[in-house]
Amino acid sequence: MPILYHHKASTASRFIRVCFGEVDFEAELVEENVWEKRPEFLKINPAGTLPVCMTDNNHALCGPHIIAEWLDESFGVFKRDRRLLAEDPFRRAEIRRLMEWFLIKFEHDVARPLVRERVLKLMMPADKGGGAPDPKMLRAGRANIRQHMKYLSWLAGSRAWLAGDRLSYADLAAAAAISMMDYLGEIDWNANPQAKDWYQRVKSRPSFRPILADRIRNLAPVSHYADLDF
Amino acid sequence: MPILYHHKASTASRFIRVCFGEVDFEAELVEENVWEKRPEFLKINPAGTLPVCMTDNNHALCGPHIIAEWLDESFGVFKRDRRLLAEDPFRRAEIRRLMEWFLIKFEHDVARPLVRERVLKLMMPADKGGGAPDPKMLRAGRANIRQHMKYLSWLAGSRAWLAGDRLSYADLAAAAAISMMDYLGEIDWNANPQAKDWYQRVKSRPSFRPILADRIRNLAPVSHYADLDF
Secondary structure, eight states, X not given: OOEEXXXXXXXXXXXXXXXXXXXXXXXXXXXXOGGGOOHHHHHHOTTOOSOEEEOTTOOEXXXXXXXXXXXXXXTGGGSGGGOSSOSSHHHHHHHHHHHHIIIIIHIIIIIHHHHIIIIIHHHSOGGGTOSSOOHHHHHXXXXXXXXXXXXXXXXXXXXSBTTBSSOOHHHHHHHHHHHHHHHTTOOOGGGOHHHHHHHHHHHTSGGGHHHHHOOBTTBOOOTTTTOSOO | OOEEEEOTTOHHHHHHHHHHHHTTOOOEEEEOOGGGOOHHHHHHOTTOOSOEEEOTTOOEXXXXXXXXXXXXXXXXXXXGGGOSXXXXXXXXXXXXXXXXXXXXXXXXXXXXXXXXXXXXXXXXXXXXTOSSOOHHHHHHHHHHHHHHHHHHHHHHHHSSBTTBSSOOHHHHHHHHHHHHHHHTTOOOGGGOHHHHHHHHHHHTXXXXXXXXTOOBTTBOOOTTTTOSOO
């Protein structure tokens, strides 16, 4: 069976787990602590990033974009109206733009600082960067999340799904990112009702159930985390 | 005619200019100073990044990966053995992995710090971050470039082209990144003969000529910059 190296607190890993669920692709989950820089893992992915999918024929697919493109080429393309990329090149471009928005820009502006300070530093030993959260980083991440939620609300309010009239990778990437922030109680849902309505729809999909069952060691989620009606 | 918003010192912009050259796709070049945060440009690409291709039918394609995928889907796919992505999904994955390596990881570790400190800060007004280079950032970028050159040399020494037996987006992304560092005289070619041999081959392609003709205001390139036999 293929192996997915992932981490529960990694947005990109959550995204790929949901994508796998949507196309019924099964993989064995192996949690990887990237800060340990395990030589065997770096041999598989020299960039040291997550997720990585090791296929049955021993090809390492490194990173969320590459796994998502491969999944679409190999399986998604046969799914017709359940396909997560569009057929039209310009609609594909819009889906990919929003995937990058949430997996690269949101990650850089919001998820990486907040997850690092609030989750990973609790798990890392002091000599690998562990310790107390840096209030400056928390403030920066929290200021950025407000801007990102406005953009997400605007997208959710002006389109049926984020990249157009069908569920796509854009929704799954965004929801994966939001789910991690929601776990940490960082989302102000009252201020963003259109985003809330959209997240409720994504969160209700069977592919999202394993994400809602995630529990990070020593860190309970916010009380509504797994509620479909929050 | 399509418009390509780019910057001469942007690795990702150079990459797309070379890709356009390889598939004979013509676009009008418009230089964009992203630190000015021009509202008209942010309307086209809210992420504020380069390059952006505005097509004839007014679709904005944002960022190097999205433009490269669109170009392949729309034109590259008809180029047979001159196609810059492979047909096999696993070879596509390897090409994309190396594109990301040079456009994201190399950019983060090396190109962004060195270009920002040595080029952009000369152009930016003081209130947008302009000023003298930060020696700490220069040291970090220069330490990282040695590691990246080792990896590039290993790839160049063990394969005909970086991602396999054919020229691909991987070579063009890597050469675009290297060309900017070479302009600044940051590459130790004597220590990396296999990378040098590979770069000589990419540099000699007609698609690379406009890159070698680039001159950045107030900053002359290293003397061998445009030499095909350096």
